[in-house]
Amino acid sequence: MRALRLPRLLAALVALAGSAAAQDFVFQIQQSSSNFQWSGTTDLGALQGNPNTTFQLAGTLTQHLDAGGNPVAGGQWLGANALVIPDLSGVIPNPLIFLPPLAQVDITGMSFTMTSTPFVCSPSGTFACTTTLVVLTGTLTVTPLTGSPTVTNLAGTVGPPSVTNGTITASGGVLTMTSPMNTNFAFTDPTSNISGTFNLVGTTVAKFTCPPVSTYCTTSPNSVGAGVLASTTGSTSITANDLVLIGTGAPANQWGIFYYGPNQISAPFGNGVRCVGAGGIGTFRLPLTNSGPSGTYTRPLDHNTLSHAIAAGETWNFQCWYRDPAGGGAAFNLSDGVSVFFCP
Numbered sequence: 001m002r003a004l005r006l007p008r009l010l011a012a013l014v015a016l017a018g019s020a021a022a023q024d025f026v027f028q029i030q031q032s033s034s035n036f037q038w039s040g041t042t043d044l045g046a047l048q049g050n051p052n053t054t055f056q057l058a059g060t061l062t063q064h065l066d067a068g069g070n071p072v073a074g075g076q077w078l079g080a081n082a083l084v085i086p087d088l089s090g091v092i093p094n095p096l097i098f099l100p101p102l103a104q105v106d107i108t109g110m111s112f113t114m115t116s117t118p119f120v121c122s123p124s125g126t127f128a129c130t131t132t133l134v135v136l137t138g139t140l141t142v143t144p145l146t147g148s149p150t151v152t153n154l155a156g157t158v159g160p161p162s163v164t165n166g167t168i169t170a171s172g173g174v175l176t177m178t179s180p181m182n183t184n185f186a187f188t189d190p191t192s193n194i195s196g197t198f199n200l201v202g203t204t205v206a207k208f209t210c211p212p213v214s215t216y217c218t219t220s221p222n223s224v225g226a227g228v229l230a231s232t233t234g235s236t237s238i239t240a241n242d243l244v245l246i247g248t249g250a251p252a253n254q255w256g257i258f259y260y261g262p263n264q265i266s267a268p269f270g271n272g273v274r275c276v277g278a279g280g281i282g283t284f285r286l287p288l289t290n291s292g293p294s295g296t297y298t299r300p301l302d303h304n305t306l307s308h309a310i311a312a313g314e315t316w317n318f319q320c321w322y323r324d325p326a327g328g329g330a331a332f333n334l335s336d337g338v339s340v341f342f343c344p
Contacts, residue, residue, distance in 0.1 A: 027062070036203075037054055059082045063075050064076045074116070109139055126167050139153060152188075162183045215234065223251055229336060234340050236313070251324050257286055260318045284307050
């Protein structure tokens with residue numbers, strides 16, 4: 001069967017095996033939804049808000065997520081750049097209410113990172129883990145009733161590990177993490193020796209939007225027209241496992257394959273342009289498919305049967321390689337390429 005020549009040609013390109021490096025998921029913290037209250041105690045008494053005790057979080061939270069659940073099987077917080085907005089300001093009231101406060105305590109420019117132990121998600125997306133807060137930036141200014149203000153750099157301050165619960169859900173290609181938090185960190189002013197603790201209680205809401213499938217490279221004219229155009233239907237979710245690769249504009253009733261690899265290239269090959277490169281780990285083929293009377297290739301990407309597994313957080317590139325005897329020359333051609341970032 002002449003149709004078998006195409007896989008043999010491709011075999012020359014797929015000799016190497018390996019795995020693409022997984023990417024971490026950088027969630028955007030939703031400031032309007034991430035609302036917190038702070039409270040504080042010191043060895044001189046409780047802290048009172050000046051003027052209030054509310055703040056929000058903004059910035060990013062990086063997570064490793066594992067596919068296989070609803071929408072993920074589990075994960076781990078790898079770090080964050082969570083910004084406190086606005087600055088925190090409080091006073092230690094004077095027991096003699098007609099006198100000024102004993103001290104004013106201000107924390108400005110504060111940001112912190114958050115890491116966690118690995119966690120497993122339930123079928124409904126709930127999880128529990130132990131998180132640790134470490135201050136990245138922040139300045140503590142203590143202004144006592146008598147004496148001069150003192151300034152302390154809070155960077156490197158570590159809060160105690162705390163149990164954190166939450167949920168991870170998916171809708172319309174958007175992953176949303178919602179996690180109530182209750183944590184604290186201690187401070188000491190080296191000049192006045194005032195020491196205390198700030199308690200932070202609230203909910204962090206962060207989202208990751210799965211990028212859409214994109215096309216790149218170029219198709220080449222074939223015996224029936226301008227060339228085969230690659231596209232997809234379905235989602236990029238590995239758990240949903242419903243992505244379908246499509247190639248339209250092919251000669252009727254000709255054999256072809258889709259293959260995939262980690263790199264985007266542009267190199268003359270046959271009657272067309274090769275758009276998918278091995279990147280040091282190889283390219284990998286999907287089963288043969290026929291264009292049928294309509295000249296359209298359709299191939300479901302079944303993650304359960306792939307010769308090389310694809311992990312959540314990885315980007316892979318796909319191209320259709322097909323026979324075109326009537327086109328002369330090498331008698332085969334290629335579509336343009338599609339690039340797919342895979343979500344859990």
